[in-house]
Amino acid sequence: MKKEFKLSCFVILLLIFCLGCKKGQERDYVKLASSTKNTIIPYSFDWETVDYMPTPAGTQILVPWASNSNQSFPSIYGTDIKKSDGWELVYNTFSPSQFIQPAFFVLYNRYRGLLRGYFYLTPNTPIPSSNIAHSLIQKNTANPLPVLSYSSLGSADLSATNNVSTLVQQYRTTSTGTWYAAEFEMAYDPNVGAKSAITNLMEWSVNSVNISDIKINGTSKGSIKGTIAQPVAAPDLLSSFFAGALQLSSLSIINDLKLSNLFTNSVKSSMQSGLEGNIKNVVNAIYGGASGAGADSTKQYVNLTTNTTYTLAGTSTDTYQISNPTMIIPGSNGQESVTGYSPLYTKAMGVMTLSSVPESRMTVGTSSTGIDYNFMKLNPNSYSIIWNPNVINSSTTGATIQNLKQEIISYENYLDDTDDLNPAHFPSQYTEFDGDKPYLKSDLTNNTTRTVSQMGFVNIADYEIPLQQFSSCYGCDNFNMLMAYPVTENKILKNHVLRISFDVVPNNGAPRSTIVKSFNIFFKGPTMYSPS
Numbered sequence: 001m002k003k004e005f006k007l008s009c010f011v012i013l014l015l016i017f018c019l020g021c022k023k024g025q026e027r028d029y030v031k032l033a034s035s036t037k038n039t040i041i042p043y044s045f046d047w048e049t050v051d052y053m054p055t056p057a058g059t060q061i062l063v064p065w066a067s068n069s070n071q072s073f074p075s076i077y078g079t080d081i082k083k084s085d086g087w088e089l090v091y092n093t094f095s096p097s098q099f100i101q102p103a104f105f106v107l108y109n110r111y112r113g114l115l116r117g118y119f120y121l122t123p124n125t126p127i128p129s130s131n132i133a134h135s136l137i138q139k140n141t142a143n144p145l146p147v148l149s150y151s152s153l154g155s156a157d158l159s160a161t162n163n164v165s166t167l168v169q170q171y172r173t174t175s176t177g178t179w180y181a182a183e184f185e186m187a188y189d190p191n192v193g194a195k196s197a198i199t200n201l202m203e204w205s206v207n208s209v210n211i212s213d214i215k216i217n218g219t220s221k222g223s224i225k226g227t228i229a230q231p232v233a234a235p236d237l238l239s240s241f242f243a244g245a246l247q248l249s250s251l252s253i254i255n256d257l258k259l260s261n262l263f264t265n266s267v268k269s270s271m272q273s274g275l276e277g278n279i280k281n282v283v284n285a286i287y288g289g290a291s292g293a294g295a296d297s298t299k300q301y302v303n304l305t306t307n308t309t310y311t312l313a314g315t316s317t318d319t320y321q322i323s324n325p326t327m328i329i330p331g332s333n334g335q336e337s338v339t340g341y342s343p344l345y346t347k348a349m350g351v352m353t354l355s356s357v358p359e360s361r362m363t364v365g366t367s368s369t370g371i372d373y374n375f376m377k378l379n380p381n382s383y384s385i386i387w388n389p390n391v392i393n394s395s396t397t398g399a400t401i402q403n404l405k406q407e408i409i410s411y412e413n414y415l416d417d418t419d420d421l422n423p424a425h426f427p428s429q430y431t432e433f434d435g436d437k438p439y440l441k442s443d444l445t446n447n448t449t450r451t452v453s454q455m456g457f458v459n460i461a462d463y464e465i466p467l468q469q470f471s472s473c474y475g476c477d478n479f480n481m482l483m484a485y486p487v488t489e490n491k492i493l494k495n496h497v498l499r500i501s502f503d504v505v506p507n508n509g510a511p512r513s514t515i516v517k518s519f520n521i522f523f524k525g526p527t528m529y530s531p532s
Contacts, residue, residue, distance in 0.1 A: 040341050043095040047105070048083060053094045053120075061094075061103075064118045064179040072132065072171035073181035074227070077116060080290035080301050085510045086111035090345040091327055102323040104204075108186075108330070110391050111399055111504050112289050112301075112513050113150075113351040116183035119206055119323060127173045127320045129208030133234040134182030135166040137203040139326070147202075147329060147349065149187040152229035152247075154284050154305050155497040155518035156187070158357045166237055167247070168228040168312070173208050173322070180206065185286070185303075188350025188388040189331075197332040198339075203324055207234040210318030216246070216259060216310045217436070228312065229305065234319050238312055246308050246435075259436075263308075266433035271302050274514055279501045281432050282516055283307065283409055289504075289513035301513075307411075307434040347390040351504060351515060355384045357522045358498045378408060378498065378521065380444065385500065395507065402503040402512075408442040409518065411495040441499070493523040 045054050053061040062069035065078030081087055092105035103120040117134070138148060138161075149156045151165035167182045192200075214221050214228070227247045230237055254267050266281045273280045274287035285304035328335050331348035359382035391399055411434075432441055497518040505512045 038339050039337050042089075042092040042105075042341050042344055044089060044344060045092070045094070047089065047107070048081060053105075054096045055094060055099055056097060059099055061120060061177065064120075064181065070174060070176055070178040072174075072178050073118075073169070076290070076301055077118075077181045077183070079292070081107065082291055082510075084508060085109070085289060085291050086506065088345045090115070090330060090343050091117075091341060092344070093325075093341070102325050104323075104325060106204075106327070108345050108349060109289070110347075110397070111351070111506055111510070112286050112515065113186045113188070113349060114183050114286070115186050115349065116181060117204055118179055118181045119204075121173065121178050121180065121322060123175060123177045127208045127322065128318075129173050129210055129320065130170075131168050131209045131211050132171045132173070132180055133166055133168045133207045133209045133237065133319075134180075135164060135203075135205040135207070135233045136184045137205060137233060138163045138329075139201045139203055140199050146189050146353070147186050147192075148184070148231075149353075150185045150284075150350075150517060151187075152231050152305075154307050155520050157492060157520045158354060159492060159520070159522060162231050164231060164233045166230055166233055168209065168211070168230075168237065186349040188348060188353045188386065190348070190353070190386055190388075192329065192331040192348045193333055195329075195332050197328045197335040200329050200332050202327045202329055204327065205233065205324040206322045208320045208322060209234055209238070211238070211312050213313040214310055215313070217263075217308055219259075221258070228310070238319070246306050246310060247303060262433065263306075263436040266435060267304070267306055270304055270306075274304070274516075275300055275302065277403065277503065277512075277514055279405065279499075279514070279516055281434060283434055283497060283499055283518040285514075285516040287514040287516075289511055291511050304516075307437050348388060350388055351391055352385055352387050352500075352502075352517070354519060355386055356382060358383045358519055359522045359524045360493060360496075361524050378444070379524075382522075391504070397508065399504045399506045402505050403514075404502040405500070406444040407499045407501075408444065409497050409499045410440040410442070411437060489523060491523055493521045496521055 043054055047063060050063060051066055053063055055061055064071060064073070065081065071078060086109045087107045088110060090106045090108045093100045093103055094105060101122070103122065104117055106115065106117045108115050115136075136148065136151070146158070146161050148162045148165050149158065151162070152167070153162065165184055167184070169180075169182070171180065228237075229247045254264055254271075270281035270285065271287075274282065274285055277287075282304050285302070287302055288300060290301040328338055328341070328343050329349075330343045330345050335342055335346055359379045361377055361379060385404075387401065392401060393399075430440055430442070432439055498521055499516065499518045501514065501516045503512045503514050
């Protein structure tokens, strides 16, 4: 009888233990049955509805956007989080069974190509800092993916690979538990599925940085307002000169910068018109896509990169690394059978890219008066737009493209003998400002020709880039006494970009997003032209 009783107790305890293990595994993570490695699928949770992060009993951490949580990130990161607007959970180290360091989770927006990470710094002795720097680093530089080609740059250079993007924010570390967050725009790579997951990793490096001053366009502004972006990792961002990488996300930030009236007004115009679907005064931006904001532009998503220059003052010894987790790039080959965490979102990121670098050629011609002149022309057949089929499709989670426009943006007007764009020489509908820098735009789809009164005889047609009329040298080091820089064959053409803008309209009825991307143009060499 005693033996039977002991056996019954043992069986009951064994069942309880097995049920407990099964329940714990379901709540925590699942190892892939087809894999011989320790591949772990992150714990999935409904971030929209919960008040607390999934943690073991006795540990409570409010979600980043909860009332009374310590929030050190832009306010839009706490409201623009809806699944219906395209947000997906990619990575997560939180679970109900164990508290793992570093503690973070990552969301991705499929309609805007945004990767946003939320990092929780546990209560401890604060690390001295005046700012937080988030760096996303592609670790395989031998065979890199172009996923960071759009991040922290005014225009994308598809002839080179950008392996790092750093965002500097005006938040300090604290002694209490605090949430930090940063987001990066991801470029679509149609070849990501052929790249090995284990050799194409992203490192999210979080650093505290002491920055004593920021100079914008040569003027000291003290502390940082908004987000500063640059294609270098901390601490290399200090005491360096950067151009075209000032990210702005709200009208209040622009007012706080107290820059020139021209700069302020042009950026405000860009934000307001962009939310209305009209592209103006910008070369790189994302507008809209967040539901529930209505007509209140302060609650709508806006992120634009303005063309300006700045330097950050400080010392490299004032940079302290807080965390640097490594993540698999979604969509890469073998992502389902790696050692460690596999991404929950497994498709290629990004919305679009170009098949190749846009190319231009110089045309040498003769005017009706017999005077030689040159102009640059973009070859529209040198590239094509490639859309991510995981985004642009007819499914309920897909989207369509509307209002596609392609334009040439010229920051230097070589029809003006000062080598600077003089808007007075052109009708206002062909000129815009990026910050306080003027440029000439040429719509590639309008099929119109603009007559320039300068010297009386030059017409600028679609696909054409204005150049100084009088010059006899191309592909050389001294193009012309009046040129601001040498024009050399088989090099990126400076100060002229191809701007592509479009609306991404979700099939599920979510708000549309307007995306603006600019690409550097490659100069291939001259061709001859004689007017009829």
